[in-house]
Amino acid sequence: MADDTACCATPAPQADQERRQGSCCGAKAAPPADYPYGPAAYVTGTVETPAGAVPRVSRDIARGDRVGAWRVRWGLGRDDYRVKPGLYALGTPDATAPVLVTANYKLTFDQVRSSLDDLDAWLLVVDTRGINVWCAAGKGTFCADEIARVVLATRLAEIVDHRRLVLPQLSAPGVAAHRAKEACGFRAIFGPVRAADLPAFLAADLRADPRMRAVTFATRQRAVLTPVELAVAWDRRMLLAYAGVLAAAAIGRDGVSLSRAARHGAPVVGAAWLALLAGGVVTPLALPWLPGRAFSLKGAVVGGVAAAGATAAFRRRLSPAAGLALLAGIPAVSSYAAMNFTGSSPITSPSGVELEMRRALPFQVAAAAVAIAAWLASRMGR
Amino acid sequence: MPTLRYLDQAVTLRLDVERCTGCGLCVAVCPRAVFGIAGGRAFLADRGACIECGACALNCVPGAIGVEPGVGCAQAIIRGWLTGSEPGCGCGGSN
Numbered sequence: 508m509a510d511d512t513a514c515c516a517t518p519a520p521q522a523d524q525e526r527r528q529g530s531c532c533g534a535k536a537a538p539p540a541d542y543p544y545g546p547a548a549y550v551t552g553t554v555e556t557p558a559g560a561v562p563r564v565s566r567d568i569a570r571g572d573r574v575g576a577w578r579v580r581w582g583l584g585r586d587d588y589r590v591k592p593g594l595y596a597l598g599t600p601d602a603t604a605p606v607l608v609t610a611n612y613k614l615t616f617d618q619v620r621s622s623l624d625d626l627d628a629w630l631l632v633v634d635t636r637g638i639n640v641w642c643a644a645g646k647g648t649f650c651a652d653e654i655a656r657v658v659l660a661t662r663l664a665e666i667v668d669h670r671r672l673v674l675p676q677l678s679a680p681g682v683a684a685h686r687a688k689e690a691c692g693f694r695a696i697f698g699p700v701r702a703a704d705l706p707a708f709l710a711a712d713l714r715a716d717p718r719m720r721a722v723t724f725a726t727r728q729r730a731v732l733t734p735v736e737l738a739v740a741w742d743r744r745m746l747l748a749y750a751g752v753l754a755a756a757a758i759g760r761d762g763v764s765l766s767r768a769a770r771h772g773a774p775v776v777g778a779a780w781l782a783l784l785a786g787g788v789v790t791p792l793a794l795p796w797l798p799g800r801a802f803s804l805k806g807a808v809v810g811g812v813a814a815a816g817a818t819a820a821f822r823r824r825l826s827p828a829a830g831l832a833l834l835a836g837i838p839a840v841s842s843y844a845a846m847n848f849t850g851s852s853p854i855t856s857p858s859g860v861e862l863e864m865r866r867a868l869p870f871q872v873a874a875a876a877v878a879i880a881a882w883l884a885s886r887m888g889r
Numbered sequence: 890m891p892t893l894r895y896l897d898q899a900v901t902l903r904l905d906v907e908r909c910t911g912c913g914l915c916v917a918v919c920p921r922a923v924f925g926i927a928g929g930r931a932f933l934a935d936r937g938a939c940i941e942c943g944a945c946a947l948n949c950v951p952g953a954i955g956v957e958p959g960v961g962c963a964q965a966i967i968r969g970w971l972t973g974s975e976p977g978c979g980c981g982g983s984n
């Protein structure tokens with residue numbers, strides 16, 4: 508769950524207003540979205556309970572789970588990766604077993620069911636529309652009313668004899684614990700940030716130490732998020748931009764030429780990829796060691812180094828104008844790409860990101876304009 | 890590894906110690922160790938680390954904590970500027 512904080516794909520309103528008023532899903536508490544849940548290979552059988560049969564899930568991450576996770580990370584085809592909301596049994600839980608609440612994003616669910624050693628537990632999966640815990644809490648879909656809805660729908664009170672739910676700590680921006688108690692009679696207790704700490708948390712009588720409470724953003728966590736940043740390279744809008752660049756490069760005094768498109772357009776696409784690599788992969792990986800606090804500044808530094816390297820490597824074949832285009836354009840795009848990584852980071856505040864954007868966007872736009880003008884100028888003489 | 894810190898000049902977090910009952914839920918929900926408890930009241934141990942997720946304010950029953958909650962995400966903020974609405978994180982959702 509902690510390493511799945513990547514956000515920002517398609518527009519959606521935030522339920523801020525409702526959140527401030529103490530209710531959560533509020534006006535947008537639509538019935539759970541109709542979704543064609545496919546076969547679930549992780550379900551290995553059923554457990555009989557006073558409230559009927561509950562599916563039992565495997566603790567193992569199978570090859571299919573890994574392939575699916577890889578596809579999601581690289582943005583290939585599947586934006587939706589959902590688990591059917593409801594109650595699941597892990598191991599052989601009885602009436603005293605803990606109830607662990609989680610989101611119905613499959614990567615999150617996989618993390619939880621594979622992180623609990625040999626613990627017997629009930630997993631209560633709420634409908635977050637396939638979104639991870641943190642982002643769903645921020646949107647208000649992971650909220651007290653939704654938890655209560657699933658608790659009541661699964662008749663959990665007939666299955667366990669205690670009245671405690673263990674919530675992922677990162678659901679707290681969306682879940683008012685006192686409201687969950689009012690709505691379903693179960694006490695909501697915030698567990699650790701990471702599923703891997705659940706066994707220790709449960710063994711410690713539902714107490715988390717400060718280490719379990721803190722989000723981390725270690726190199727490995729940043730690394731798994733970089734493919735999403737790189738996936739911009741085959742985004743539909745980028746493909747259109749490539750086509751535009753190649754078309755512009757093809758045009759000359761003597762009409763349109765394919766070889767000219769390749770000669771003058773392909774280097775632009777290559778420079779764009781270099782900039783995306785600098786801002787979307789190298790900057791996130793090197794984040795703590797780069798100067799400044801603003802992601803845009805860190806990205807501009809890495810982009811500057813990449814641009815200097817590229818200009819030096821191709822100096823014999825670059826006109827002065829083309830060199831200027833590289834030196835202005837790569838840092839601009841790299842800086843912008845790095846700034847977008849704020850959406851994947853658990854350390855950035857909205858007030859800080861807005862401040863950073865007000866400072867950085869004018870520079871990014873100006874540098875991009877210089878780059879475009881210089882590239883067009885480099886094309887004039889030929 | 891150096892500790893990652895982010896821009897903290899604009900943080901909107903406020904704590905009204907007078908209203909605080911010392912329940913400690915803010916300490917439990919904060920993923921950035923912003924709060925501490927001393928003498929039966931909360932205090933701001935590291936205000937600059939706040940990411941304005943809003944967890945503390947939502948779970949503060951006496952209403953001692955105020956913050957402008959939101960998502961620290963550049964794309965969401967741009968979308969908010971362009972559409973004139975609250976910055977909303979897309980997160981691939983359809984709702």
